[in-house]
Amino acid sequence: xxxxxxxxxxxxxxxxxxxxxxxxxxxxxxxxxxxxxxxxxxxxxxxxxxxxxxxxxxxxxxxxxxxxxxxxxxxxxxxxxxxxxxxxxxxxxxxxxxxxxxxxxxxxxxxxxxxxxxxxxxxxxxxxxxxxxxxxxxxxxxxxxxxxxx
Ligand code: DQA
Numbered sequence: 001x002x003x004x005x006x007x008x009x010x011x012x013x014x015x016x017x018x019x020x021x022x023x024x025x026x027x028x029x030x031x032x033x034x035x036x037x038x039x040x041x042x043x044x045x046x047x048x049x050x051x052x053x054x055x056x057x058x059x060x061x062x063x064x065x066x067x068x069x070x071x072x073x074x075x076x077x078x079x080x081x082x083x084x085x086x087x088x089x090x091x092x093x094x095x096x097x098x099x100x101x102x103x104x105x106x107x108x109x110x111x112x113x114x115x116x117x118x119x120x121x122x123x124x125x126x127x128x129x130x131x132x133x134x135x136x137x138x139x140x141x142x143x144x145x146x147x148x149x150x
Contacts, residue, residue, distance in 0.1 A: 004145050005047040006138065007066040008037055011078035012054040017103075024104040026130045036131055040138045048138075056084055063090040072097045072141040074134070081106070081118055088117040097144050101137040102127035 010030075013020060018029030028036075034050045041048040049070075053059050059080065066073060075098055080087050091098050098121075105128030106113035119125045124140055126133045 003045050003047055004072070004142065004149075005049075005070040006041065006072050006074060006141060007062075007070045008048060008050045008074045008076075008134070009059065009062055009066070010050070010052040010076045011059055011080050014076060014078055015052045015054075024109070026103070028131050033131055033134065037134050037138065040135045044138065044142050046138070046142060056080055056086055059084075060086050060090040063087070063094060067094040067096055070096065071145050072099070074099050074101055074137045074141060075118070075122070076101045076103070077118060082113055082115050084117060088121060091118060091121055097123045097141055097148075099123060099137045099141045099144075100125040100127075101133050103130055103133055104128060 015030045017025055017033055018027060030052065037048060037050055051062055053062060059077065063073065073094065073096065075091070077084065077087050081100070100118050100122040106116065108128070123144060126136045126140065129136060
């Protein structure tokens, strides 16, 4: 049987982890985050590719392209979570599970972060666990996909 494949798509400023607002995002760097996700996926035998892009339209294209290639998508749309109808519409075109992830808990921050254009259209949302949010998202989407393949 072929192994499951996942894409993790990270939006704007997440490449600056380690240098930005450590009170919200902790001290780990973007490279440490990708190593952590790669290890977690390897421990489950999942293939993953991890992307980061600051540009809204390029994130839309990534969602379109990757949804034709992988079994599931983990999406941290970062600030676009709160503003992007285009990313919402891209997620609505996708026929595979999409899990939303955040490092911080946006609901415990500024008022404008409580507006979320993705949470009602994704299969699940995980936030507030720091880097562990990604591990929980990988574990969660893995069990959803395993269930689907039974
Ligand atoms: C974030 C939360 C967003 O509100 C913020 O704009 C980000 C990161 C998170 O992972 O906690 O850039 O998505």
